Amino acid sequence: MDSTEELLGKTLAEKPTITEPQVGDLKSSSSSVFRKKVVNTLTSAKNLFYMPSFKIYDSGVSGLYDYGPPGCALKSNVLALWRQHFILEENMLEVDCPCITPEVVLQASGHVDKFTDLMVKDEITGACHRADHLLKDFCNEKLNKELNLLSTEKIKEYGIVAPVTKNPLSDPYPFNLMFQTSIGPSGAVRGYMRPETAQGIFVNFKDLYYYNGNKLPFAAAQIGQAFRNEISPRQGLLRVQDKSHPRYSEVEDLEFLMFPREEQGPGKDAVILRLGDAVTNGTVLNETLAYFIGRVYLFLTRLGISKERLRFRQHLGNEMAHYAADCWDAEIECSYGWTECVGIADRSAYDLRAHSEKSGIPLVAHEKFSAPREVEKLVIIPVKEELGLAFKGDQKKIVEALEAMDEKEAMEVKAALELQGEVEFRVCTLGKAEIKKEYQRVFTPSVIEPSFCIGRIIYCVFEHSFYTRPEDEKLNVFRFPPVIAPIKCTVFPHVQNKDYEAVAKKISKSLTAAGVSNKLDTTGTTIGKRYARTDELGVPFAITADDDTTTVTIRERDSRDQIRVEINKVVRLVQDLTNGVRTWADIQSEYPRIPFKKINDLP
Amino acid sequence: MDSTEELLGKTLAEKPTITEPQVGDLKSSSSSVFRKKVVNTLTSAKNLFYMPSFKIYDSGVSGLYDYGPPGCALKSNVLALWRQHFILEENMLEVDCPCITPEVVLQASGHVDKFTDLMVKDEITGACHRADHLLKDFCNEKLNKELNLLSTEKIKEYGIVAPVTKNPLSDPYPFNLMFQTSIGPSGAVRGYMRPETAQGIFVNFKDLYYYNGNKLPFAAAQIGQAFRNEISPRQGLLRVQDKSHPRYSEVEDLEFLMFPREEQGPGKDAVILRLGDAVTNGTVLNETLAYFIGRVYLFLTRLGISKERLRFRQHLGNEMAHYAADCWDAEIECSYGWTECVGIADRSAYDLRAHSEKSGIPLVAHEKFSAPREVEKLVIIPVKEELGLAFKGDQKKIVEALEAMDEKEAMEVKAALELQGEVEFRVCTLGKAEIKKEYQRVFTPSVIEPSFCIGRIIYCVFEHSFYTRPEDEKLNVFRFPPVIAPIKCTVFPHVQNKDYEAVAKKISKSLTAAGVSNKLDTTGTTIGKRYARTDELGVPFAITADDDTTTVTIRERDSRDQIRVEINKVVRLVQDLTNGVRTWADIQSEYPRIPFKKINDLP
Known part of the structure; x- marks a missing residue:
């Protein structure tokens, strides 16, 4: 893929x-x-x-x-x-x-012959343009007509010229959309x-x-x-x-x-x-x-x-x-x-x-049938006497050909002959329907x-x-669903502090080991600015370590609400939140949220 | 990738x-x-x-x-x-x-010119062969010599001919290993x-x-x-x-x-x-x-x-x-x-x-230096009087060229001139080293x-x-580590039975929802044959539902040992076992294993 x-x-x-x-x-x-x-x-x-x-x-x-x-x-x-x-x-x-x-594969599929767009060439510069695009633009601008009423032959009729250069255009010609190359050093095998x-x-x-x-x-x-x-x-x-x-x-x-x-x-x-x-x-x-x-x-x-x-x-x-x-x-x-x-x-x-x-x-x-099915088949019976007279030495071949025909084919031959007025004698009769057993389709x-x-x-x-964000149009956010967000979680110390940093680093390392992509941010910028940075990358969750030695906060990107989670549970929780096992709404009862309004995480 | x-x-x-x-x-x-x-x-x-x-x-x-x-x-x-x-x-x-x-990118990288193998052509059939491969085969068969002593020019000298046809070979010529194509309908932009x-x-x-x-x-x-x-x-x-x-x-x-x-x-x-x-x-x-x-x-x-x-x-x-x-x-x-x-x-x-x-x-x-570094640079001082006499109108250009030279370049020019015996007069002196400040590299x-x-x-x-398997060489096994195994787990009822099947289906569905690839097998073949089938696909774990309504067994592929696990824990456990969070050895204390010898899971 x-x-x-x-x-x-x-x-x-x-x-x-x-x-x-x-x-x-x-x-x-x-x-x-x-x-x-x-x-x-x-x-x-x-x-x-x-x-x-x-x-x-x-x-x-x-x-x-x-x-x-x-x-x-x-x-x-x-x-x-x-x-x-x-x-x-x-x-x-x-x-x-x-x-x-x-090539043979794409010949069979029809791509070699039919996978084309009609092109026209600027007759002076040689630049190529798609005929249908030029027509469409022309229709939109000049005619206000539906494109599908027009064929690309109309390019000459309407006097459409090359965009920008205004040069005359060639007749439309098909251009195959495949990249052609050749396989192997002899150059003999064409491929696409x-x-x-x-x-x-x-x-x-x-x-x-x-x-x-x-x-x-x-x-x-x-x-x-x-x-x-x-x-x-x-x-x-x-x-x-x-x-x-x-x-x-x-x-x-x-x-x-x-x-x-x-x-x-x-x-x-x-x-x-x-x-x-x-x-x-x-x-x-x-x-x-x-x-x-x-x-x-x-x-x-x-x-x-x-x-x-x-x-x-x-x-x-x-x-x-x-x-x-x-x-x-x-x-x-x-x-x-x-x-x-x-x-x-x-x-x-x-x-x-x-x-x-x-x-x-x-x-x-x-498709095997659960039981054999009985199928009626009409049988063609050549009238050998008439054929013998008419075809002499070739009689045998004609009889075989007639016997091999199915009903539809025979009827078609009959109709064609009648149309040409060539049915001069009866070569065969359609016999009684014969019952045959079929075991599969x-x-x-x-x-x-x-x-x-x-x-x-x-x-x-x-x-x-x-x-x-409604309060500041410079604050850009991508609200990617956690399952596709490129970075699942940022981890940072609330302020620059050796202990907070140690906790943040440990969590980041565990997240990595658990396959959760994350970003450790130990820069000294304000927490609001750090949140703004992760919002712009569409990171759904941010973990912040502070002076509580047993818990950290997790902040959700769109609501900006936070919860407090024990450090030893945080990796599994973020893993569940990001691989779709649990949602932010799911965990509200277990982890009461601290709504955004009550805390100030703006820059 | x-x-x-x-x-x-x-x-x-x-x-x-x-x-x-x-x-x-x-x-x-x-x-x-x-x-x-x-x-x-x-x-x-x-x-x-x-x-x-x-x-x-x-x-x-x-x-x-x-x-x-x-x-x-x-x-x-x-x-x-x-x-x-x-x-x-x-x-x-x-x-x-x-x-x-x-093309321009691959010209710069050297691939257009240098990314080649030396080829030779069968002069009758046109078939192409790699010159080094032919030489290597020749060396191995005939000479028992190290290839790197030989160059591809030796092909003619040793009289090497085309394999199979035994036809004469062309001189070696470079063949570029890239697939060439052209970009866009004009055909003017070459690409690879x-x-x-x-x-x-x-x-x-x-x-x-x-x-x-x-x-x-x-x-x-x-x-x-x-x-x-x-x-x-x-x-x-x-x-x-x-x-x-x-x-x-x-x-x-x-x-x-x-x-x-x-x-x-x-x-x-x-x-x-x-x-x-x-x-x-x-x-x-x-x-x-x-x-x-x-x-x-x-x-x-x-x-x-x-x-x-x-x-x-x-x-x-x-x-x-x-x-x-x-x-x-x-x-x-x-x-x-x-x-x-x-x-x-x-x-x-x-x-x-x-x-x-x-x-x-x-x-x-x-690379910014933490503090500016002082760097000694030798200065070239042209002897203008001598140069004026020798070069007249061109004096200015010569002085500029000399001043622009760095020390190494000047020394090289000097050495080159001396070698040719052309140093007839002193055009410049090396001045005292000048101290310059540098802020970055x-x-x-x-x-x-x-x-x-x-x-x-x-x-x-x-x-x-x-x-x-040691006991039967028809029993093939791929011992893929669980993390890369294509199918992580098979799920089946111990024998054909509606209740067992219902449990198996439910577990399979939960595994799928949890992203664990699995295969439900409700065919009536013996459990031994079903194990053999999953071994050949390298499936590390097999879950079997039987008459115990609260637990199922998990069988590990290589040891063939089994454990009994509560149904509501089995999905998480298999998930942990297959994404590397826990190993089969890790869980021995929690789930005592039933060693292979004591049960018979052979066909």
Whole structure:
């Protein structure tokens, strides 16, 4: 699952797809002020959640970002929670495949031919632009029309020119979004950086099916980087199965914002629906799709994404990827507008069929019937006399071909011949239906694939978690849920004092040994300033050692309330609070809180 | 850190560098029998620790492997332990940078020019071979000579031909080991898949230094995939600092196998040294290098690598990478021989200097002196009269150049001129030393870089963890330490029974909620067979529910001893046992064990 973060950058630098009408000037200006404040806090060298990649060089590559220390820790925690929420709780089969993929695999999947964007070139400078982006901008500015009414051929018709240079543009041409490379020293084997993590699962279907005891449905997952030369990569995870779901009842009562295809139009908005109702009335096509929509909703809200700013939008017919039969995106509202963060696609049997055909290895499942089933089959009986007269020496071949035809095929041949007026004599009759016994069904399973762009999700978590203290707008806070907070706890002496420091150091060391990331702060700055510093890093808890030799205080970040805890219990308590075993609310009865108002922890 | 596993395959498929004389036939044959047994167990579809990538295709790419479900879990646990052992316990600054790297970065680092292997081509078929491998094989077979006496030019001289085809070979030519690609649709920006994770840290030096409060030393780390077109990628992690180490005392008493450069020769072997002694006598050059050798030793043995089959070998002069000043490899003995798994390189200031020069951004540290230091500087005083006569109009330039020279430079010019017999007149005198005040020292810090090939380490963990029960060689066991075991616990009813099953299901659900990976087994097979199945997956604990309604048994994998634990305590106990808080030995007093001999859990 490393790293979708490859292109966290792209998320930030490129305008993500915005599916709503452009926001008005006023709103967009306040959005951009908010964004600037959050981004400044995140990228400032004292916080270093992330920073532009290769920035000491003018490398010709912009829009890539690195995660710095707290960003790495947050990402690692988000991925651990993802593993817990999906792999462990869903009993998924995880795989981990190479990023570099031989061409044949991506030919079968359709990526070599179809994974393209239409580009146009500035005919003077050679700079490239996405045809659909130029059209969209043109529509928004000049025509106020829906993009999907226009095809990219309209670029010439409307006289659209290159942005900035205003030079003429070439005709649109497809540009493949994969990074191409070659494998091995001979240069003969062409390969690509994988454009999605799903293919690695598909090509392992047979082994995974066997590992699962030849039983369907099963879920498989892969966490890892995908590489796209233009757009954001995603996390891949999928489920191979029929379309009912055994745990569907756990999610059907969830209610949240949904935005079905037919409801999308000018001035329309997402509405709150009960997931079970959306399945009943056919808005969501099947239980498995609904189950994963529900699980994704639960995952994102566990990360701290606001329920009011999260919706599930169904793709319009012309939006879907080449492999998708249906697709719902989890979109999160941030300062860029509603941003696609998770795609939940019904890929039907597209990929497994494609790999079966290309590799010649059947990727199918067998459903054994509990008892053999009797199946009626119509039988084709060639009229040998007529055929003998007509075909002479070839009669035998013709008879075999006719006998091998199934009913549907035979009817098609008949219809085709009749259309051409070529049916001059009766070559065969359809005999009486014959009863055959079948013991199993062989079929290519369907796939529901939720895929996560962890980079975008993390960026939205940053925005949704950010606030400033009401009494001072310079006091920035990230209200990360403890389970994903990069640093779980700061530890400090109340004032500079050798004994307090000794206690603080001992606690810090025990926290580290217990795997709880923490920061010891023995600087002499005021406790208020130290709290402010940890708030800006989103640290949920702060332990302070003072003149009480048996207890310390724990301060919670958002309420700023404190409790007193015995020193020998503090590590276990913070561990429980940060790995989700207990919440701050849970422990109120055991540890009476000292509300914030009564003490003064401001600078 | 995803994935060094990219090329776990290479580790297995290619013969890793073997630094010892070839093992004899007998030993090598028993090695290969052992390897076959381990590998069969690992790759069998019922276990699926790993499998060949893209195997449904004849893709032209061999030697790549995917991790299957238990392999993924193990890798994820190894990386979590790595994070705990290095990032958390060493307070390292973690970063996470893109895999695709613009060319300019890798020009500065030297990879574009120097990161090559010498190849030769089969002149008929075009197949490529590594020149050093062919020579090595030739030496081993024909000459019984040391490779390092030979250069690759000897290929022609010795008449070496292509293996298998026996065709003539081309002259050796350098082949760059990086995967090249291009970034963006114009194709104008050349990039490479990063060949190591270290460069991402170097180019972020300035920000990381600031984030660390402008203090040295600090350690930075990156976990991630590196891509090499021929050899195994590694995990990167490094430490930027001066060469003493504050925590050196924690490792100096460790004793283990070391193999210094000057001890390596025919018939010589590694010897057990105390790390502190190796530093004192100059075998290991500095404390920081020694500190990381010690930490790597502790990490590998925590994973279950046997102390007797782990050694630290110093690189010979002709083995080192282009950036290395010194290098020690952690080598693990497995069925392939002694295999390099961790490299601990002293990169001195090579990379930071290279990036400073290429980018024009100084990547330096400032050491402020507690009090200004007075420094004596010799002053060069040009003899203007003489120069005026000799150089006329150019006199001014010459005077300036002379004044700008420092003492060393001036002396060199003087020596050079004298050598050529060109000193005909005195152009300057060295004036009296002048006293200047200096307030800080500006310098390019040195870097010690331990880098881990997680794929190879995991493979060695597999081999070192594997054994068969003495009473039946079909009973395979992996004795993974609980902290890295892919599945921590199986849960089953003692026999098929509704009540037992209900208890087992409830415990399994609680374990999942607590983040403990577990497997519920309600099949009707004998308990002995179920134990055998979990042993083969390396599951350290098995919980069995029986007719006691308040307690269950926990069975430990290696001793096969059991304890009885109250149902409401079992989840916390297994959690503690598997995350390293308590060991099986620790809990003997609290929970008296029922030794294996007294009960019969065999099939």
